[in-house]
Amino acid sequence: MHYNSSVSLLRAYVDAVCAPEMRPGREYQYLREACYAGLLGVGYISPNPAVGALLVRDNEVVARGVHRTCGKEHAEAEALARAKERAQGAHLYLGLEPCTHQGKQPPCTDAVIRSGVTRVIYAGDDPDPRTCRHAKPVLAAAGIDVRGPLLPRAMARLNDAFYYRQSGGGLFATLKLALSLDGRLALAGGDSQWISGKAAQGYAHYLRQSYDAVLVGAGTVRTDNPRLTVRKALLRQFLGTDADYIRLRHPVRVAVDPEFSLLEHAESAGGELEPPPWNLFSAPVERRKELPWLVLVGSRGRAPAGKRLPPGVELVETACGSDGHFEYPQVWEQLQALGITSVLIEGGERVAQSVLAQRAFVRFDAIVAPLLLGRDARGFSPELELLRVEDGLHLEDVLSLPLGRDTLVSGYAGSFIDGTLRRMPQR
Numbered sequence: 524m525h526y527n528s529s530v531s532l533l534r535a536y537v538d539a540v541c542a543p544e545m546r547p548g549r550e551y552q553y554l555r556e557a558c559y560a561g562l563l564g565v566g567y568i569s570p571n572p573a574v575g576a577l578l579v580r581d582n583e584v585v586a587r588g589v590h591r592t593c594g595k596e597h598a599e600a601e602a603l604a605r606a607k608e609r610a611q612g613a614h615l616y617l618g619l620e621p622c623t624h625q626g627k628q629p630p631c632t633d634a635v636i637r638s639g640v641t642r643v644i645y646a647g648d649d650p651d652p653r654t655c656r657h658a659k660p661v662l663a664a665a666g667i668d669v670r671g672p673l674l675p676r677a678m679a680r681l682n683d684a685f686y687y688r689q690s691g692g693g694l695f696a697t698l699k700l701a702l703s704l705d706g707r708l709a710l711a712g713g714d715s716q717w718i719s720g721k722a723a724q725g726y727a728h729y730l731r732q733s734y735d736a737v738l739v740g741a742g743t744v745r746t747d748n749p750r751l752t753v754r755k756a757l758l759r760q761f762l763g764t765d766a767d768y769i770r771l772r773h774p775v776r777v778a779v780d781p782e783f784s785l786l787e788h789a790e791s792a793g794g795e796l797e798p799p800p801w802n803l804f805s806a807p808v809e810r811r812k813e814l815p816w817l818v819l820v821g822s823r824g825r826a827p828a829g830k831r832l833p834p835g836v837e838l839v840e841t842a843c844g845s846d847g848h849f850e851y852p853q854v855w856e857q858l859q860a861l862g863i864t865s866v867l868i869e870g871g872e873r874v875a876q877s878v879l880a881q882r883a884f885v886r887f888d889a890i891v892a893p894l895l896l897g898r899d900a901r902g903f904s905p906e907l908e909l910l911r912v913e914d915g916l917h918l919e920d921v922l923s924l925p926l927g928r929d930t931l932v933s934g935y936a937g938s939f940i941d942g943t944l945r946r947m948p949q950r
Contacts, residue, residue: 530763532722532926533729534559539924541677553577553584553616554646554673558681561598561618563765564589565733566772567811570864572619572649572685573733576602578640580613591770594627603638611639618678619649620658620671632658636665645671647678648947650689655948679940680920684734684865687885687939690946694855695865697886698878699730700903704893707900708872713746722927723890725761727869728753730888734867735814736775736858741785743871744778750802751776751869761926773807775863776817779854779874781847783821783838786830806835814862820854837861847873851883876905879916887918888933890926 537559545551560575568590576588576598586609588602596604599621603610621631621643635643648656648671659669672678679686684695700708701719708718717724731737732753739749752773758766778785785801803817810816816835822843832838839857842850858866868878878884909915918934925931 531765532726532761532763532924533562533765536924537562537681539922540680541674544674544677546673549582550616550644550670551673553579553614554644556584557616558618558646558674558677560587560589562681562733563762563768564591564598565729566770567592569593569735569811570685570688572682574598574618576618577616578602578606578610578613579616580609585609585613589768597622597628597631599631600628600634603634603640606638613638613640614642614644615640617643617645617671618681619647620645620654620656621662622649622651622654623657623661624651624653626653632661635662636667640667642668642670644669644673646674647672647682648675650686650943650947652689652948675944676940679943680922683886683935683939686943688864690943692885694859694863695886696851696855696868696878696884697730697734697866697888698868698875698884699727699888699890700870700875701727701890701892702903703896703900704891705895705897705900706902706904707896708870708875708903709746709901710896711899711901713742713901716747718892718894718896719890719929720892720927721757721760723892723929723931725757725759726890726926726931728757729761730867731774732758732769732772734774734865735811735863736777736818736866738777738779738866738868738874740871740874741778741780742873743869744780744785744801744803746871748802749869752807771809773810773816774867775811775814776803777820777858777863777866778803778818779820779849781822781825781843781849783819783825783827785819786827806833818858818861818863820849820857848877851878851881855883870903872901872903875903879903880905880907882916882936884936885939886933886935888931891930891932893928 541555557575557577561573571593574590578586586602586606588598590598623632662669687695737751815837818837820839823840826838919938921934
């Protein structure tokens with residue numbers, strides 16, 4: 524298994540994230556490659572992190588491993604199993620330090636010690652308090668040379684949702700918007716297809732693959748009739764041929780619908796919603812079976828009585844103001860109760876304004892296209908009633924990256940990375 528696509532924009536993303544901490548030499552290059560490999564395992568690993576592993580002997584990669592399914596084999600265990608006797612005397616490069624505790628899998632440090640590996644190099648400490656900073660003394664006691672963390676900030680960013688939860692946060696919410704250069708989401712009539720180009724659309728589909736759920740408003744459902752799925756053809760626009768290593772998984776669809784009006788013409792028959800007036804009512808095959816596949820969020824007391832719904836469809840009732848805006852922190856708590864740990868917010872206008880006004884997001888991804896839509900087009904920013912520019916909603920740890928003709932600008936609400944690393948247990 525060799526990831527070698529020269530057109531993977533994900534690789535460019537990883538390079539940009541790792542760049543501030545990179546140092547000369549092959550050691551850092553192998554470590555960056557392990558970080559990249561781990562990101563090809565997203566889809567079925569949540570709430571676990573994306574972790575990759577490389578075994579290198581005599582400057583040759585002899586095996587790779589990727590964590591692909593929560594509860595199943597970890598990346599280092601897969602790499603060691605692939606390498607077999609070639610692990611003897613090899614160096615092991617990892618995204619996260621090996622776990623030292625017994626969970627659904629045995630401690631990875633045990634497998635590393637048995638393998639004959641002589642050196643372990645890792646990017647970031649594992650924020651899970653059961654194993655955080657435990658690996659180094661355990662491996663050192665077995666005579667294994669250990670170096671790390673060498674890319675701690677990069678690993679925290681590449682696994683931000685995992686680090687956020689482990690440091691005491693709840694559901695990880697990312698607001699992702701495709702915008703014109705003048706900050707517009709759509710034309711006055713609602714048309715927004717397509718503001719961003721194919722590469723940026725591929726990035727959006729990779730995010731859908733990575734997050735537990737994707738959320739839109741009922742207005743977006745009616746206007747665009749989105750499928751909210753992950754499509755391999757668009758993944759290739761972002762990943763190149765490395766998209767073939769992705770095990771496709773569609774996210775939970777969440778529609779914000781104050782009056783539950785999307786259900787008016789839907790009835791359950793044979794386990795499906797018939798007829799499906801909107802694409803999101805067709806159940807996807809490739810999904811996490813332990814999670815719902817559709818969640819409709821509406822006002823408390825507005826759920827229709829007697830409506831027959833198939834397994835996997837949930838109605839969430841929560842507080843909603845007279846203006847039709849939800850209290851999104853409450854929505855996040857209710858989604859968490861369903862097993863959802865991360866949500867990608869794709870709009871539209873009212874949802875984006877509410878989430879921004881309530882500061883109900885951790886990360887903000889803006890994909891900016893080089894076009895102007897005009898003052899009459901629809902914007903996304905709420906009225907913040909600021910008196911000074913310095914009081915504006917600042918993003919921290921901002922990353923900018925070209926995505927074909929467009930530009931990704933990604934940052935966090937507050938000092939997410941510094942705060943997360945600071946709160947990790949000390950040993």
